[in-house]
Amino acid sequence: xxxxxxxxxxxxxxxxxxDASIVERDYFFEKNMNYVLxxxxxxxxxxxxxxxxxxxxxxxxEWSQIVYINFEDDRLLxxxxxxxxxxxEVAYELCGNKEIYYFxxxxxxxxGWEHFARRMADQKKHVYITGSNAKMLSSEMEKxxxxxxxxxxxxxxxxxxxxxxxxxxxxxxxxxxxxxxxQIKTTAQDYLIFGGLPEVQNLSNRREYLKSVYEKVLxxxxxxxxxxxxxxxxxxxxxxxxxxxxxxxxxxxLAGNVKAxxxxxxxxxxxxxxxxxxxxxxxxRTRNYASKFSEKERTxxxxxxxxxxxxxxxxxxxxxxxxxxxxxxxxxxFAEEVYYFKSKQTSIDIDFYLPEKGIAIQVAYSLAEAxxxxxxxxxxxxxxxxxxxxxxxxxxxxxxIIEKNGFKIEVIPIHKFLLKKEL
Numbered sequence: 001x002x003x004x005x006x007x008x009x010x011x012x013x014x015x016x017x018x019d020a021s022i023v024e025r026d027y028f029f030e031k032n033m034n035y036v037l038x039x040x041x042x043x044x045x046x047x048x049x050x051x052x053x054x055x056x057x058x059x060x061x062e063w064s065q066i067v068y069i070n071f072e073d074d075r076l077l078x079x080x081x082x083x084x085x086x087x088x089e090v091a092y093e094l095c096g097n098k099e100i101y102y103f104x105x106x107x108x109x110x111x112g113w114e115h116f117a118r119r120m121a122d123q124k125k126h127v128y129i130t131g132s133n134a135k136m137l138s139s140e141m142e143k144x145x146x147x148x149x150x151x152x153x154x155x156x157x158x159x160x161x162x163x164x165x166x167x168x169x170x171x172x173x174x175x176x177x178x179x180x181x182x183q184i185k186t187t188a189q190d191y192l193i194f195g196g197l198p199e200v201q202n203l204s205n206r207r208e209y210l211k212s213v214y215e216k217v218l219x220x221x222x223x224x225x226x227x228x229x230x231x232x233x234x235x236x237x238x239x240x241x242x243x244x245x246x247x248x249x250x251x252x253x254l255a256g257n258v259k260a261x262x263x264x265x266x267x268x269x270x271x272x273x274x275x276x277x278x279x280x281x282x283x284x285r286t287r288n289y290a291s292k293f294s295e296k297e298r299t300x301x302x303x304x305x306x307x308x309x310x311x312x313x314x315x316x317x318x319x320x321x322x323x324x325x326x327x328x329x330x331x332x333x334f335a336e337e338v339y340y341f342k343s344k345q346t347s348i349d350i351d352f353y354l355p356e357k358g359i360a361i362q363v364a365y366s367l368a369e370a371x372x373x374x375x376x377x378x379x380x381x382x383x384x385x386x387x388x389x390x391x392x393x394x395x396x397x398x399x400x401i402i403e404k405n406g407f408k409i410e411v412i413p414i415h416k417f418l419l420k421k422e423l
Contacts, residue, residue: 195308
């Protein structure tokens with residue numbers, strides 16, 4: 001590829017990095033290690049790379065040693081694996097024999113990128129990579145990369161990160177003061193509706209921005225990349241999943257719901273399309289811990305990685321938004337070790353179960369009408385399950401302790417729960 005074009009891309013990007021405002025995030029990076037950062041578009045992966053680049057310069061590196069390539073730059077259209085070595089050649093042209101730090105943003109656009117990444121690591125180069133597709137962390141990719149990169153999933157702002165971004169104190173003392181606690185509660189309610197994508201926070205028309213992000217994920221990362229032919233079927237599937245947040249749904253039922261709208265589809269297509277949405281970090285699932293191994297994948301509960309995108313599909317469903325925000329926070333803390341528990345034999349239905357921690361959690365926007373049901377489920381589950389350490393009910397505002405049959409249940413408002421960094 002033309003070296004002058006690559007130089008222009010690199011030098012223009014350096015100016016962008018110099019001018020960028022850095023938001024502090026709850027992520028730690030080891031020095032002198034190579035990383036692959038993945039996650040939903042606009043969740044802040046690029047900004048984290050900017051932060052690393054700026055820290056390198058503060059530590060003594062020169063800007064000429066920073067080689068940052070955004071593969072979504074239109075000047076790189078047609079870039080292929082054969083062109084990767086041109087980047088290395090340009091890097092040496094720019095800074096000579098000094099140490100070079102490579103930053104490759106949205107590299108998954110280039111098929112075969114993993115072989116180049118492996119070669120760079122084998123040559124002891126410093127490399128940071130971002131992408132918006134979970135396939136970058138697949139077993140096949142891991143085999144090619146050979147353990148030479150550490151991986152991190154970057155999620156939208158947590159409530160704590162959002163409070164930090166807005167300069168709102170949110171420690172234990174702040175929660176005890178009237179004014180600061182009110183600020184946190186207001187921010188939490190805003191977070192439930194508009195989510196945690198960094199760029200959405202200061203916009204006047206946040207819904208339009210969220211629509212644009214959703215369309216970019218849908219069109220660029222799912223429909224085009226996966227070459228989906230039945231686009232309306234996939235669009236309807238995502239809408240139907242949004243409407244079933246809080247409930248498990250079988251792929252047969254999902255296919256039936258889409259067909260009821262007059263669109264042809266199949267159960268196999270629903271399975272395939274949902275995996276595409278998960279790969280694009282639009283959705284994730286929890287599985288039924290009570291099910292047999294072969295059945296766990298058949299009736300998942302789906303959640304959206306960002307509440308703002310989910311809210312595009314929901315009107316007046318505060319309970320769904322509250323549960324989704326809780327699911328996202330648990331995903332942040334415990335990755336895939338988050339389950340639900342539903343047993344036909346015992347009639348027990350637990351919204352979230354963390355077996356490694358021995359924690360069972362129910363969600364109720366208000367306990368005014370739901371207290372008896374939620375308490376009964378938790379007490380019944382704890383009495384029949386070994387190793388239960390903690391029982392919790394997450395609400396919109398209520399906070400107290402419920403004691404029943406020798407068990408203690410913590411009732412916690414959503415704003416306090418979302419600020420927890422560990423359970």
